[in-house]
Amino acid sequence: DTNLLDIYCEEVMETMDEKRNRILFVGLSCLDMVYVCNHFPEEDSDQRAVYNAWRRGGNASNNSTALMQLLKWKSCHDYEVEFFGTIAHDFPSDFLIKDFNENGIKIENIVRYEESQCPASTVIINAENGSRTIVHFNKNLPELKCESFSKLCFNKYKAIHFEGLRNVSEIRKMIAYVRQKDLKREIKISVELERAVDSLKDLLNDDIDIFFVEREFAKLMNYNTLEETINGIAERVQPNALVICPWGESGAQAIDNTDKRIHSSPAFTPKTGVQDTLGAGDTFLSATLFGLYALNYGLKEAIVLGCQVAGAKCGALGFQHLH
Ligand code: ADP
């Protein structure tokens, strides 16, 4: 009986003391069609780009890429990185899978949808200042359900990060599920609140260790400055949480709710000038987690590393030159 076998396997796995060395990113992977232009196009004009590439994008997918680069950089070979999300079954999706594999990112648990189309973004990078303008479209790829998430084998994970997407009620169920499974609280949970989506506010009430809060979401909460955001969010979340806010060219701040100390880091302007800011926030997030989890850094050191690595990312195209 498959059901009984599943239950048996689950029990055996839970009693096994596996090494918790895997960091999981839950969220989106999409196709980014990137064009670098000498200047931002006029509406209804026709200009030639100076560079074009297909990249594997999506926040959780970019987080995995950046973290993997950093683990390789510091020879942290004990760690593994996994991406978990939904993936369609078409030509661009094959490109994403190939790229995950080439980067050594685990994807054995992804949920495939035969009839769906791969979500895609057209990204225009302005070579004058590295700004990235994104037009994103998801025709019909469903978001992840807690039912799929609950099938993961949780004793592998050191940490699980959730990208705050539109499936907030499912994400909340996933977080509650981890807490219920992981009674010894060995798994760290982090979440990214990036977009101005009302339902994301619900996550502020949840049992989450680290909140990454970005400017668009801060605006939705009516916070106008970095200071207002840090203090306002810290008051709303649980008393042991860390709140971390990347703030573009102003760098980042973070607060540890246990002692209420606020830490700051400037941004680090790349020597080559700002070439490509696509995924700067995703890189900051991964480098900060890398500092906290793999290097045992304190909060201040971790956000400084986050800003240094994100700055290096802005100085070159893509994610291959993070240090
Ligand atoms: P997003 O990609 O989500 O818009 P942000 O703009 O908040 O992310 O940037 C994330 C981090 O990237 C910042 O904290 C900063 O350290 C770095 N960063 C962003 N823009 C620049 C820039 N122009 N120069 C140097 N660092 C930058």
Ligand code: FRU
């Ligand atoms: C960058 C990014 C892109 C993707 C878009 C989705 O943070 O993840 O790679 O196209 O955002 O909103």
